[in-house]
Amino acid sequence: MKLKRLREQARVLDPRNGFAQALSEVEVRIDPLTGARARINISRTSRPKQALKRAEEGAPQKCPFCPENIERETPKFPPDLVPEGRIRSGGATIFPNLFPLSGVHAICAFTPAHKLDIDSFTTEELLDGLACCRKLFEAGEMWGLRSHFLGWNHLPPAGASLLHPHFQALVTEKALLGPASLFETSETYARREGMCYWSELTEVEMGSARFIGETPGFTWLAPWAPMGAYEVNGIGRKSSLLTLNAEEMRGLASGITKVLAGLWSLGVTSVNMGLYSMPRDEGEGSFRVQVRIMGRPSGAISDRALLELYGGEVGVTTLPEEYAKSMKERF
Ligand SMILES: [Zn+2]
Secondary structure, eight states, rough: OEEEEEEEEEEEEEGGGTEEEEEEEEEEEOOOTTTTEEEOOOOGGGGGOOOOOOOOOOOOOOOOHHHHHHHHHSSOOOOTTOOTTSSSEETEEEOOSSSOOOSEEEEEEEOOOOOTTTTSOOOOHHHHHHHHHHHHHHHHHHOOOOOEEEOOOSSSSGGGOSSSEEEEEEEEOOOOOHHHHHHHHHHHHHEEEEEEHHHHHHHHTSSSEEEEEEEETTEEEEOOOOOOOOEEEEEESSHHHHHHOOOHHHHHHHHHHHHHHHHTTTTEEEEEEEEOOOOSSSTTOOOEEEEEEEEESSOOOOSSSSSHHHHHHHEEESSSHHHHHHHHTTT
8 A cells, every 4th residue: 555645836926925936835645545636735724714603502493303393394204115104213313305316315313402513412312323324224225225325414514404413314226426436446456455455554554643543343544635624534344334233333423423522623613424334245355334524614615616526636724644633632
């Protein structure tokens, strides 16, 4: 595995300094597995931006995901799919999305509490949500839909239209393109190198400045080439969410909780999360179930711009080694 980086230099005449020439360093990091590129320029952190503030507290009058409305206002699965209409696990409830993007596209309101600050989520709440989505994925297996994807858009900067914290769970015949490509690349690597990229990665990174910590069944790392701000990956030991034991499920939930608290202390209020998990009994020699979490903008400026949307690369402002240091304190 080669951790490759290129360096580029930008020369500008800086109006803040009488148009004197200024040099900007850009570090281009290449993901050792996928070839994805992250462009890091730490001076971008000093761009003017809106001040951070706590998300407004208190539920709006008619939040459909709050306990007093959820029964009345959220859809149910047809009885031939889910006899009870909705699936529950602890305080979490999963129900179909009214505005789906796939045949089975569900919403999991993972806590009855209408709370928004990411440092306030507990391991118990995250665990309820993960377990609830897993129940749907297991039902999907019985419907002949073996692939699944679990994600989270938290707050509008991350693409959420409703504020009440909720996961999204998709159950599909074939994996979504992003995960499918990662599964495939991992398999190609395993065939070529004779070992699992992910177990090699967690070993290699164990002593590095990007190592954050461990929870039962998961290793938490800042990726070499992040795909978004303050990205953290939690890498498991098995290939599928569906084969994790109770301790590993809790290890996944507690790791996410710690990462959220760490992100909050870095000033992040809005996050995206994606869980990459293979169908049961697939990819054991080549893939590890993994969760990826990134911070999204807190002000009015989007972090997805021409480079990300049309250039196919990502621009970030903080070295993974830097934020890994402060994240480590949470583990
Ligand atoms: Zn609510």
